[in-house]
Amino acid sequence: MITCKQVSNALSKENYKDMPFVRRFFLRLHVSLCLFCGKFNKQVMESQHMCSCYKEHEDTLASHRPKMDELKKEALSKLIQSQIK
Amino acid sequence: MPIDEQPKVPITPPKLWVEYYGDYLYGFAMSRLRNAEAAADCVQDTFLAGIKALEHFDGSRDIKFWLRGIMRNKIVDQIRKSIKENKVNIEAEDEALIESFWFKYSGIATTNPDPWQFNPRKHYDNGEFWVVLEKCIAQVKHPAREAFVLRVLEEQTTEEVCKAMDISPNYLWVLLHRAREQLKTLLEANWTGKNSK
Numbered sequence: 001m002i003t004c005k006q007v008s009n010a011l012s013k014e015n016y017k018d019m020p021f022v023r024r025f026f027l028r029l030h031v032s033l034c035l036f037c038g039k040f041n042k043q044v045m046e047s048q049h050m051c052s053c054y055k056e057h058e059d060t061l062a063s064h065r066p067k068m069d070e071l072k073k074e075a076l077s078k079l080i081q082s083q084i085k
Numbered sequence: 086m087p088i089d090e091q092p093k094v095p096i097t098p099p100k101l102w103v104e105y106y107g108d109y110l111y112g113f114a115m116s117r118l119r120n121a122e123a124a125a126d127c128v129q130d131t132f133l134a135g136i137k138a139l140e141h142f143d144g145s146r147d148i149k150f151w152l153r154g155i156m157r158n159k160i161v162d163q164i165r166k167s168i169k170e171n172k173v174n175i176e177a178e179d180e181a182l183i184e185s186f187w188f189k190y191s192g193i194a195t196t197n198p199d200p201w202q203f204n205p206r207k208h209y210d211n212g213e214f215w216v217v218l219e220k221c222i223a224q225v226k227h228p229a230r231e232a233f234v235l236r237v238l239e240e241q242t243t244e245e246v247c248k249a250m251d252i253s254p255n256y257l258w259v260l261l262h263r264a265r266e267q268l269k270t271l272l273e274a275n276w277t278g279k280n281s282k
Contacts, residue, residue: 004190004191004192004193005190005191005192007192008191008192008193009192012192012243012254012257012258012261013242013243035196036191036193036196037191037192037193037196039196039197039198039200040193040194040195040196040198041193043198043201043265043269044265046201046205046206047265047268047269048237049206050205050206050209050218051237051238053209053215054215054218054219055238057212057215058113058116058215060212060215061112061116061215061216061219062108062109062112062113064216064219065108065111065112065113065115065116065219066111066112066115066121067108067111067112068107068108068111068125068128069121069125072125073103073104073107076103076107076125076128076129076132077100077103077104079129079133080099080100080102080103080132080133080136081100083099083133083136084099084100084136
């Protein structure tokens with residue numbers, strides 16, 4: 001039997017999806033049934049899941065991100081050239 | 086390098102790095118740091134470190150991702166530096182949360198958090214959702230944002246984040262809770278607003 005505090009501690013230290021199957025099972029069971037921590041920790045788990053998916057999608061976001069200033073690029077190219085000579 | 090240890094992917098020469106990977110790495114750094122100057126410094130430090138370490142590159146993955154790996158350490162260093170200059174002070178409201186009954190006995194902030202106004206999982210296949218989420222992450226306030234970037238996005242351990250931010254594990258928990266709360270509010274405002282148009 002795991003306590004609410006143990007569930008909360010586990011979720012603050014680890015990602016739910018990275019936990020071993022048995023631990024994940026008991027944790028999910030507790031969160032599904034618990035009247036005290038259930039709603040809160042379910043949202044923590046949802047947030048972890050969303051962030052994992054975001055990281056998986058990150059490379060598709062490159063075109064939406066800001067670009068480096070052309071002058072800075074030029075200066076950086078010159079610096080690199082000086083380093084590899 | 087012996088013949089059987091030839092790299093599996095071609096190595097882009099450093100003189101082309103700025104042209105090929107400059108924007109990609111800068112955009113990545115901006116997503117974490119939100120500061121143009123700091124992001125440009127990170128890209129520069131990454132390229133210089135990459136030139137020095139190039140002989141250790143094993144060619145097992147695209148050099149872009151190898152450089153990104155180097156840059157992740159630079160990003161953590163940048164955040165650590167900015168926190169040293171802008172020390173994190175615990176707010177009275179956050180202190181009260183740490184002292185609250187629910188946190189002490191159950192490790193939660195409330196038994197009844199506001200439910201989501203929409204189910205985010207239903208939108209994970211929509212590329213636009215991640216663009217909006219990234220914009221929302223950028224709007225999370227200091228110091229919750231830094232805690233979120235280090236712990237969640239850069240996957241530093243609790244101990245490492247506490248050391249970098251000079252805060253207790255309990256306060257880190259509060260900051261991550263604040264970041265999650267803000268993200269939820271921002272997403273509900275930005276995503277549901279967008280979808281109802």
